[in-house]
Amino acid sequence: MDITPHISDLAASRDQVHNLMAETTTVACFGSRALLSLFVCAAPVPQSVVAAVTTEAEGLDRVKQHRPVFLFATEQLESGNGLSLVRHAHREHPELRTLLILQSASAQLLQDALEAGCNGVVVESHLAQGAMVDAIRAVVGGGIYADRLGVEALRATRRGEGPEPLEALSAREHDVLKWLTRGYTNKEMAEALNVSAETIKTHISNILGKLQARDRTHAAVIGLRLGLVTVD
Known part of the structure; x- marks a missing residue:
């Protein structure tokens, strides 16, 4: 695959990732030692990486x-596998x-990963391409x-199942749910929708109530599973 056309976009994304990870701590568990080394060396916020390992047992120990806050894992590890690590790590933390x-x-792998509680699933x-x-x-x-295949897999799992929404979302609440699902902060959503942060907070409270969701993540899962949020 020739990724030359994506070089400028990848370089620009480094600053975005830096801002997103600045206040987090991360454990990285990759099966490839070369990829793991490159990740640690090139991480936008190297100090956020508190552990870098290559096996499931080591990954769980470091968690x-x-x-x-954050666990990166690849499907293939030197010993064990990333899906099992995610499943056990969620039970522990x-x-x-x-x-x-x-x-x-x-x-099937996407479905298994989402059933195990993965918050994000990316194909290598x-x-x-910016994923x-x-x-x-x-x-x-x-x-x-x-991605689209992941959403189809999510809908085949039991994750996010529960009572039917108490009430249909308004058009603006649909907009807020879309941005919420993509991980935007209240401030970022307010700027994108040209409203106040307090208004966004009210919309989110309404969304959680109508969807009978426990929190933002649960609301995002419900939104994707029910088709309230589309994947571009």
């Missing part, structure tokens, strides 16, 4: 030790935000990231 990088766009071949920035934004911001 227990550091209780990070329920507030953990996870992003799993898959080698191929397998519907999409990383050079990583979108995924990090969504996951760090409390949203959920999945």
Whole structure:
């Protein structure tokens, strides 16, 4: 694959990722030592990476030790696998935000990953096309990231199932749910929609109530599963 046309976009995305990860702590667990080394060296905020390992057991140990905000994992590891790591890490640290990088766009793997609680699932071949920035934004911001195939997989899981919405969302609440799903902050949504942050806060409160959602992430999952949010 020739990613030359994407070089300028990838370079520009570095600053975006820097801002998104500036206040987080991250454990990276990649099966490739070369990729892991490059990730640590090129990380926009290197100090945010508190551990870099290549096996499932090491990854889980570091999650227990550091209780990070964020876990990056690849599907293939030197020992164990990323999906199992995500599943066990969520049990150990329920507030953990996870992003799993898959080698191929397998519907079953996507479904299994989302069922395990992954907040974001990215296929490796999409990383050079800007998917990583979108995924990090969504996951760090409390949203959920999945491409079209991922959304189809999500709808095949039981994740986000529950009572039917109490009331239909208004047009503006649909807009807010879309931005919320992508991980935008209240301030960013207010600027995008040209309203006050307090208005956004009210819209989010209404969305949670109407969807009977526990929090922003749950609302995002429900929105994607019910087709209230479309994937561009």
